[in-house]
Amino acid sequence: MLAVxxxxxxxxxxxxxxxxxxGKYSGEMTQYLVSEGHEVRVVTAPPYYxxxxxxxxxxxxxxxxxxxxxxxxxxxxxxxxxxxxAVTRLAHLGSFAASSLLPLARTARWAPDVVVAIAPTxxxxxxxxxxxxxxxxxxxxxxxxxxxxxxxxxxLLGSPARYVGERYETAALGAFDRVSSISPAMCxxxxxxGVPPNRTYLFxxxxxxxxxxxxxxxxSFRAELGLDPRATVVLYSGNLGLKQGLHVLxxxxxxxxxxxxxxxxxxxxxxxxxxxxQAAEEARLPHLRFLPLQPVERLNxxxxxxxxxxxxxxxxxxxxxxxxxxxxxxxxxxxxxATTTPRTSLGKAVCESGGGALVAPEDPRALAAALLDLxxxxxxxxxxxxxxxxxxxxxxxxxxxxxxxxxxxxxxxNGGRR
Numbered sequence: 203m204l205a206v207x208x209x210x211x212x213x214x215x216x217x218x219x220x221x222x223x224x225g226k227y228s229g230e231m232t233q234y235l236v237s238e239g240h241e242v243r244v245v246t247a248p249p250y251y252x253x254x255x256x257x258x259x260x261x262x263x264x265x266x267x268x269x270x271x272x273x274x275x276x277x278x279x280x281x282x283x284x285x286x287x288a289v290t291r292l293a294h295l296g297s298f299a300a301s302s303l304l305p306l307a308r309t310a311r312w313a314p315d316v317v318v319a320i321a322p323t324x325x326x327x328x329x330x331x332x333x334x335x336x337x338x339x340x341x342x343x344x345x346x347x348x349x350x351x352x353x354x355x356x357x358l359l360g361s362p363a364r365y366v367g368e369r370y371e372t373a374a375l376g377a378f379d380r381v382s383s384i385s386p387a388m389c390x391x392x393x394x395x396g397v398p399p400n401r402t403y404l405f406x407x408x409x410x411x412x413x414x415x416x417x418x419x420x421x422s423f424r425a426e427l428g429l430d431p432r433a434t435v436v437l438y439s440g441n442l443g444l445k446q447g448l449h450v451l452x453x454x455x456x457x458x459x460x461x462x463x464x465x466x467x468x469x470x471x472x473x474x475x476x477x478x479x480q481a482a483e484e485a486r487l488p489h490l491r492f493l494p495l496q497p498v499e500r501l502n503x504x505x506x507x508x509x510x511x512x513x514x515x516x517x518x519x520x521x522x523x524x525x526x527x528x529x530x531x532x533x534x535x536x537x538x539x540a541t542t543t544p545r546t547s548l549g550k551a552v553c554e555s556g557g558g559a560l561v562a563p564e565d566p567r568a569l570a571a572a573l574l575d576l577x578x579x580x581x582x583x584x585x586x587x588x589x590x591x592x593x594x595x596x597x598x599x600x601x602x603x604x605x606x607x608x609x610x611x612x613x614x615x616n617g618g619r620r
Contacts, residue, residue: 246275262267265278302329317340502534532591
């Protein structure tokens with residue numbers, strides 16, 4: 203019996219070689235699908251995230267075709283704002299939604315079996331749906347972020363925009379044959395937005411537990427940063443954006459200035475970086491330092507720099523997003539302190555893993571107290587880290603998660619091509 207193969211069109215604003223966030227997962231998804239023998243084409247934008255600068259060697263003003271890991275990739279002209287605000291983000295998303303229509307139309311002759319759209323951005327959903335309807339393909343929407351809910355929770359949209367946005371979101375979600383998201387809470391939110399349970403699918407983010415793993419030696423970053431071997435390193439690594447609410451970490455560091463053996467490292471790029479650096483300078487925090495985004499080949503060394511990881515979440519953004527970096531944190535075998543509540547997707551994931559602690563969001567005193575407790579209790583921190591690693595191996599391993607996704611697509615298409 204011949205193996206099942208499918209033609210899969212991936213429509214994703216973010217894609218490899220972006221090192222974090224949606225682009226990282228879209229790239230790894232494509233690698234896996236190609237390795238399983240499927241034909242994959244990708245319609246995407248030039249890489250720009252998280253720095254909000256188009257990567258060297260790419261041009262945001264013209265179309266570009268390339269081969270990547272066995273997939274045919276089309277990069278579409280996309281406006282990338284230097285200062286992402288509510289208005290400029292909308293224009294940015296709209297520019298990709300419009301420019302991607304042409305390569306989607308050209309793909310119709312290829313006759314895909316499945317059209318997979320990634321949200322963000324839901325603005326591009328009509329193009330993906332039109333291609334699926336035109337070719338008879340099945341349509342799949344994978345929701346990494348509820349971008350409308352996040353904007354509303356952060357107060358970025360007024361009542362008229364909310365009215366239009368909610369109706370557009372309901373119509374778009376209801377039009378896809380399958381709608382997936384990355385946590386049980388987000389899947390329940392899909393049901394609340396009118397998606398029938400029999401059309402939803404839990405598709406969590408994953409981690410390659412062979413690549414991200416606890417080190418047997420000390421991370422090389424400690425020597426590079428000149429850190430005291432006795433120091434407890436508190437690390438945040440990832441996007442430095444508004445919805446991360448990282449001001450609370452700077453404030454917590456300010457409360458622990460009299461403890462030089464607690465060292466803070468914030469690593470990454472994003473729209474809030476400048477403000478965070480300025481706040482740290484004004485507070486005179488010698489035990490807090492910033493690193494630029496690190497190459498992907500150094501990710502495991504970076505994650506193992508931490509004695510404790512921190513994930514911050516604004517109360518207004520709870521359950522609209524699930525930090526994608528949690529998978530790597532758990533796989534690194536280090537404990538995590540998350541500023542969220544037990545009812546959120548992030549809170550439930552941390553509690554289920556047994557790999558960390560929760561503190562109230564936007565409460566620097568609570569965060570500082572939790573970090574101090576782990577500094578004073580290395581045995582407890584080590585136990586939490588072991589729990590985290592065990593959970594990653596059991597529940598988040600890359601091949602298991604992506605294998606389930608492939609099998610669900612085969613069921614959706616009644617077996618694909620043979």
